[in-house]
Amino acid sequence: MKKKLCLLFGGKSAEHEVSLQTAKAVIKALDLTKFEIDPVFISPEGEWRKGLPLEGPVESVEALQFGEDKTVSATEGLQSTALTVSEEKKEGYDIVFPLLHGPNGEDGTVQGLLEVLNVPYVGNGVLASSAGMDKVIMKNLFKEAGLPQVNYVSFIRSAWEADREAAYSHVEKEISYPCFIKPANLGSSVGISKCTDRKELEAGFEEAFLYDRKIIVEQGVKAREIEIGVLGNDYPEMSVPGEIVAKKDFYDYKAKYVDGDSVMIIPAELPEGIAEILQEMAKKAFQAVDCSGLVRADFFLTENNEIFINEINTMPGFTPYSMFPLLWENTGVSYPELIERLVELGIERHKEKQRIKYSV
Template sequence: MTIKLGLVYGGKSAEHKVSLQTALAVIKALDMSKFAIHPIYITDQGEWIRGNQLEGPVEDVKALQLNGEGTAISPVSLNQELFPAKSQDDDKIDVVFPLLHGPNGEDGTIQGMLELLNIPYVGNGVLASAAGMDKIVMKSLFAQAGLAQANYVSFIKSDWEKAAEASFQKVEDTLGYPCFVKPANLGSSVGISKCNDRDSLIKAFVEAFEYDRKIIIEEAIVGREIEIGVIGNDEPICSVVGEIAPKKEFYDYKAKYEDGDTDLIIPAEVTEEEYEQIREMAIKAFKAIDGSGLVRADFFLTKDGNALINEVNTMPGFTPFSMFPLLWKHTGVEYPALIEQLVQLALDRHEVKQQIKHTF
């Protein structure tokens, strides 16, 4: 039976364009004999627009923006059993695939809405999505789980504004240079700066606080950037590992999504012991945030063979330059099969949830 799949993409986020590219790649990979694909576009102003069922592949992201097409909807209309609509065209979606990156999508907000609507959805739940988005909370959970990671400090904007000099001094005393300044709740390397002195640190604080009220500053680790894919629910499995070899100073937004000017080495050259260490840490991190569906776990691998976890991404990109689908391709899972597996994991998790008692 054909599965009615709602693809939610766009979003009110600085990563809006990234989401469009992810949606385009997923649509091109889906088997339309198995899925009835319904595009649901969230504009950068937060308006929801539902398009007609796709009859064929989409050629570019402009078509996905549904300009002049589609119907403005309330997201609650996605479950017609709870909120019946007048139009029969907006009937119930079987499962939703949130292809959203950043705040207002990857952070648990959409996931919470879908939970309330009792609609199966691909990927992580509310807790894992929120924890995976907030780098400060994430690192606290990793520390509790005993995972090795880089040293870091964090600030909220109001505290920094009251004591800027003390904030800068704390970074210098605790971490030194070089260091990386990042918004706490953003991905795709948006708003990230590498700092080598006080002047660059000041500029980095200002830029990062433009994207979030909380920022995190991490020590620079000398090591290889290693990534691994994780899929599953209660019994997650891992892909081969890959290595990021940016030709620039670090793997920034442009390298990830625009020019492809980065070498992705898959599989990465690691020893069996190093792979096993990374695999075990990735699964431990997945369980620490109560993950489900998928994550991409990012590590630093030092010269002495020790792995430090950097972060997990609960909705990794699916663009042609993205590491996550490439890792699984080299593991033996092609892109269409990967998407189908993620959809099935969503349906399996939803079925388990339906067995939970809600009365006493």
């Protein structure tokens, strides 16, 4: 029997357009002989729109049919999108695939909704999604797990607004230039600034606080950017390593999605033994945050072969030309196979959770 699959995409997030790119790619790759597919679009304003079931190949998200009468609020969307699963699986969905990046989708909010509804879904759970989205919490967990990292400090907007000079002085005391300022809860390199002096530091704070109430400032390091794909639940598998070579100073949003000013090298050319160390560290990071399904783990490798973990991404870019799928393609898992593996992993995790006893 075909599996009934709900695709959630769009979202109320600065990464809305990234999600649309992901949705276009996944829709093209899904095998309609194996899946019944309902597309559900979430607008930048948070409206949910359920499209007609897919009956054949669709070339773009814009080609999907979303009637105006299908526009509902997020709360009304609980019923209108039929996010329920009956015991016999005759109604509702076998699984939901949240193709959402950033806040209000990748951060545990939608995952919590699906948990309450007891619906199987692809990807990381509530804890891993929220911790993986918040760079400060994530780095604290990495520290607890003994994973090496560059030095970092964090701030909340209210403290910065109360005493900006104290915040800037604290950065300069703890971290040397160059440094990087990032919103704590955002991905796709949105709102990131490289700072080489006080003037750029002040501008970086202003930019990052546009996107979040909490920011992180990290020590800059001269290093290669190496990434590992992780796939699985309790016993994850690791991909070959890949390298990002940015033509600009750093790999920002425009370099990723607009200008194409970066090169991916897969597999990365590494000194003997380094790939194995990176893979083991990626696995350790995956388990430290209690991840499931998929993760892309990002590392810095210095010229002295020092390794620092940078971050994990719990819903990495997922077009056929994104790093995560390319890592797995070079490890022997094609893009359509990768999607099917993720669906099976989501169902597997849901079945495991049904073993939990909720009454005394």
